[in-house]
Amino acid sequence: MAAQSTIEHRESSAPARTPAPAARRRAGAGASLLRFARSTWRPAAVLAAIFVVWWAVTAADLVKPYLVPSPGTTLDVVLAQTGYFAHHTWITSYETILGFAIAIVVGVVSAVVMVYSPTVEKSLYPLLLFAQVIPKIAIAPLFIVWLGFGLTPKVVVAVLMAFFPIVISTVTGLKSIDPEMLQLSATMGAGPGQTFTKIRFPAALPHLFAGLKVAATMAVTGAVVGEFVGANEGLGYVILQANGNLDTPTLFAGLLIMSLLGVVLFVAVELLEYLVLPWHASRRTDAATTSL
């Protein structure tokens, strides 16, 4: 009886011990977005500072305008030909996103197959490594020969670039599962499918997202590399043309838009991560600081 009452005492004191009620941390997408915004203002400030320096350097005439055009000139170039830039940006975006999407599907599927079949893993791994170490710029011309002048070879190069980090991170994630979790699943009578969807895959998501973030930037690079080798549209083509004409403002505009494309894709993946994994450890630190 005495012990019984101490339990009740403890339970009634428990809420005070728990820092954040679940409801607050799990307020939904709104809270996730807010935390996301909080975590992005710093890099945004750094980026702004770089622009200010760029502007200051050109405004003070420290370098020749034909070597480094001012931010204003660069912006004017874009505004003067919005249709032109929009078209080429769209082409590169299309190749990048399509390549990224294919890389995700192919990468995740091959990772799953490799984790479940050691035989496949052993035979596929050297092939993967080979595909990774071979310089893409060197095989890109071959793809042009094989696949023509259109968008396909660019998408293929983007896939090749983005694929590797996705496979590696997914394999790592799926393998890092606590064996006790799998045993628990077995005592629940779960089949391999249930174990995968309810335990193993969700547990691998933090690793997978880390890989996706690297892959997102690689996909942009891949698409542009593809365009460098042979294209009549896309940002890579714009940059090459501008370079040939010593048209540095257009060159800068192309470079900036290209970088922006990479950043947007990266941020989109990060945003998705915040929405999908509000529970992940890396999110908890800022959850605690918000109450300060």
Added chain:
Amino acid sequence: MTVGNTTTQRPDDATSTGAAVEIDQVAVRFRTKKKDVTALRDVSLRIEPGEFVSIVGASGCGKSTLLKLVSGLLRPSSGQVRLHGEDVRGPRRDIGYVFQRAALLEWRTARRNILLQAEMRRLPKAQVRQRVDELIEMTGLTGFEDAYPNELSGGMQQRVALCRALLHRPPVLLMDEPFGALDALTREQMNVELRRIWRETGTTVLLVTHSIAEAVYLANRVIVMTPRPGTVAEVIDVDLPVERDYGQTMSEPAFARATGRIRDLLGATTTAE
């Protein structure tokens, strides 16, 4: 009123049906690259339905291995394991397993962690909802149903794991040092709760523990194991009333005798415990 029933093996009935768990001349050997390890040798046990049996022994003597055998997560190298008279051949789903660490899914709330059991077993939702509420109330988790594991204390996490293991009303509950990570006070409280839950549910419980007091307070019988290769050193019948108040039990002579005997056995067989 003798405490130590110093038979290493209960005299088996001629008909071995009716037992909840039967372990017959079991040995387990692990083969690793460097060497072979005999974790268990010549272990025979018989546990009746509704019994609460504690298992104590030095670290590495094969206690976890024993539970894995009963659950079918591990096959014996020789001998036989039977659950309700049935040979254990693969992972059994008619058990509840509580691991040393709570083993909760950190992306699921307390309630949804408990519900994992129902989802895996495809139990009807409506029927399960009420059962979850009962368990949450029984284990004092009310108010924390929607908290994530990282928002729960260690004791609460273990309670969630316990609820998950009890959800499908398993006839046999296997617990591997479930309270090892808890502070002394919380641990005592969990012991009282576990004792009450056991009495309410009538489940057969096998509990591995390093705490001699916990082993004796909770169990009808305590199995004391020898160091590796583990075998049953002695089975101790705990001569305490069914109704056990925690503080009062600690001061019972029968409690002191049982814990003393276990301490002697462990002390005699290990250098430091």
